Amino acid sequence: MLGEGILKGLAETAKNFAGSYVSKERLTTVQYPEERIPTSESARVFPFLVYDGPDWEAGLRCVACQICEKECPPKCIYIEKSKDKKPDYVGKLQIYPARFDIDVSVCMSCQICVEVCPFEAIKMDVEFELSTDDRFGGLLRNRQHLAKSNEYYHQIHPTEASEVDARLGEEKAKLEAKAKAAAAAAAAKAAAPAAPAAKPAESTPKPAEGTDKQ
Amino acid sequence: MTNSATQSAINTQVEGWNRPREIEPDGDNELLEVAMGPHHPSTHGVFRMDVALDGERIIRLKPVFGYLHRNHEKLGEGQTYLASIPYTDRLDYICSLTNNWAYALAVEKLGGIEVPERAEYLRVIVGELTRVQNHALSVGFLIQDMGASGTPLMYAFREREKILDLFEQLTGSRMMCNYMRFGGCRVDASAEWLDGVRKVVAGLPAFADEYEALLCTNEILMARTQGVGILPPELAVNAGATGPLLRASGVNYDLRKVDHYSIYDRFDFKVPLGDHGDVYDRFMIRLLELRQSIWILEQALKDIPGGPIMDPKAKIRGFRPKPGEAYGRIEAPKGELGFYLISDGGPNPYRYRVRPPSLINLTVLEDMCLGQNVADVVLILGSVDIVLGEVDR
Numbered sequence A: 001m002l003g004e005g006i007l008k009g010l011a012e013t014a015k016n017f018a019g020s021y022v023s024k025e026r027l028t029t030v031q032y033p034e035e036r037i038p039t040s041e042s043a044r045v046f047p048f049l050v051y052d053g054p055d056w057e058a059g060l061r062c063v064a065c066q067i068c069e070k071e072c073p074p075k076c077i078y079i080e081k082s083k084d085k086k087p088d089y090v091g092k093l094q095i096y097p098a099r100f101d102i103d104v105s106v107c108m109s110c111q112i113c114v115e116v117c118p119f120e121a122i123k124m125d126v127e128f129e130l131s132t133d134d135r136f137g138g139l140l141r142n143r144q145h146l147a148k149s150n151e152y153y154h155q156i157h158p159t160e161a162s163e164v165d166a167r168l169g170e171e172k173a174k175l176e177a178k179a180k181a182a183a184a185a186a187a188a189k190a191a192a193p194a195a196p197a198a199k200p201a202e203s204t205p206k207p208a209e210g211t212d213k214q
Numbered sequence B: 001m002t003n004s005a006t007q008s009a010i011n012t013q014v015e016g017w018n019r020p021r022e023i024e025p026d027g028d029n030e031l032l033e034v035a036m037g038p039h040h041p042s043t044h045g046v047f048r049m050d051v052a053l054d055g056e057r058i059i060r061l062k063p064v065f066g067y068l069h070r071n072h073e074k075l076g077e078g079q080t081y082l083a084s085i086p087y088t089d090r091l092d093y094i095c096s097l098t099n100n101w102a103y104a105l106a107v108e109k110l111g112g113i114e115v116p117e118r119a120e121y122l123r124v125i126v127g128e129l130t131r132v133q134n135h136a137l138s139v140g141f142l143i144q145d146m147g148a149s150g151t152p153l154m155y156a157f158r159e160r161e162k163i164l165d166l167f168e169q170l171t172g173s174r175m176m177c178n179y180m181r182f183g184g185c186r187v188d189a190s191a192e193w194l195d196g197v198r199k200v201v202a203g204l205p206a207f208a209d210e211y212e213a214l215l216c217t218n219e220i221l222m223a224r225t226q227g228v229g230i231l232p233p234e235l236a237v238n239a240g241a242t243g244p245l246l247r248a249s250g251v252n253y254d255l256r257k258v259d260h261y262s263i264y265d266r267f268d269f270k271v272p273l274g275d276h277g278d279v280y281d282r283f284m285i286r287l288l289e290l291r292q293s294i295w296i297l298e299q300a301l302k303d304i305p306g307g308p309i310m311d312p313k314a315k316i317r318g319f320r321p322k323p324g325e326a327y328g329r330i331e332a333p334k335g336e337l338g339f340y341l342i343s344d345g346g347p348n349p350y351r352y353r354v355r356p357p358s359l360i361n362l363t364v365l366e367d368m369c370l371g372q373n374v375a376d377v378v379l380i381l382g383s384v385d386i387v388l389g390e391v392d393r
């Protein structure tokens, strides 16, 4: 019969229409600004710099090694190394970024900077409402804008952050043990005159090349 | 392309290249030239068709593209191998995961990298999910082009959304997944994620049923699509068309079966073929392929093994393959997607070339459109299933 196919199709749409009153699953949209779907844990939008402790400037994990700057595909990271040094999370003196800018309008949220950073210093944020009415200044995030605390990192990516903390803790413990051993050795040697000064934490955590940070 | 001198040159030089008849305008030779696009709702992006019309009939059609050109290949030559992966996402932005896959495959061939078992399974799973959502979407858009604004497309979007949510949970992004690495995949799938996939896949047959009931026997759809835009199999083969477009013309060519890449040999699935090569066949082929993909997904989800997801020897940063060349190709949802790479031993490819299915499939657009009505051109273009990000690169 002509029109049978159309009627069959209409029955399908009628089922969906009526169904939307009884089953919540058929209502697939939300009213965005008022209602929000929670972001997924692994979501990534824009990078931020992690800092430990209360002071963002002192606690930045980034050591300005510039690996991310080099690997970023659209080259939207700009880093200037500091002239002086400050202690990092294990207490070793490191240079730090005097300037660390990321251009929101160029970044393509690819997460490659996170993957290549050997110091767990840069991570992805889930904040997606980044629009601004300031075309230039507002879209160029400096290091103060980018710095977010480790607690915040735990809040948005709990699993990943715990893994990172465990890894860093392990490294720190290893380094401390090494420093202790070195100090003990130095103390033993101190009996002999002109012993070389003990150098705590000699080795930096090696850039873990090629490993995946996830 | 419409230059008849070149055409006859092609005709004499290549045997078996049978361009269809030249369409002669009837009547008083009053042709109307119309530029459809670049901003036309039916062109799926910025794409222009310069058509010459005799009344409603198409006498000539000249596709004009390049509006979205962004130098993808040259950019790839100036970057490390790793940095090109996120750019491949942006070729065919509907199917970023299969783009990653084809590129990863090419680099793996170049560098002689093995892929662990679990990573292969994950690739098949995400690849087939990509195919499902691409086909759902392309059918939805085809119907939208036909004038059925809304309903079928929204049903497709509803299903696609579930799949994109899965992608987001796994890779962090809904569309620009940036998931595969040469030597495996970036992150491992958790057991919960796999359960989530199982749940979504279990719901897909119902969607296919619903879609078929909604559309397949619809008289208006049949009247509009059957016998329209016929692509003869010889022409399809000669023009290098691939994917559903080629198979709808009845040519049995699916790289998953032919090229034996990845682990597709382990799965049992059929390659649906059309026998008229018209728009309706292309539409049906996609629905049937969607069902086959569901079947592959079920098998892959059943036997996915544990284990590592990256080849321990694979080097992501500072990867420098030995000098040589490699061509990696896969059956992307739109056809054969290939990446051709030449290495001179440096950190960047010396030559980086993409063989996008959409561009090659577009070359037969004129042949399918000649003699048809203007309204059908929109449908025929929709049935080729192009993405301009890939056509223009």
Ligand code: SF4
Pocket (backbone or CB within 6 Å): A047, A071, A072, A073, A074, A075, A076, A077, A102, A106, A107, A108, A109, A110, A111, A112, A113, A114
């Ligand atoms: S996410 Fe990608 S584009 Fe953005 S800063 Fe990191 S590496 Fe660069």
Ligand code: SF4
Pocket (backbone or CB within 6 Å): A061, A062, A063, A064, A065, A066, A067, A068, A069, A079, A116, A117, A118, A119, A120, A121, A122
């Ligand atoms: S790779 Fe990490 S430590 Fe190095 S500059 Fe970038 S964010 Fe800082």
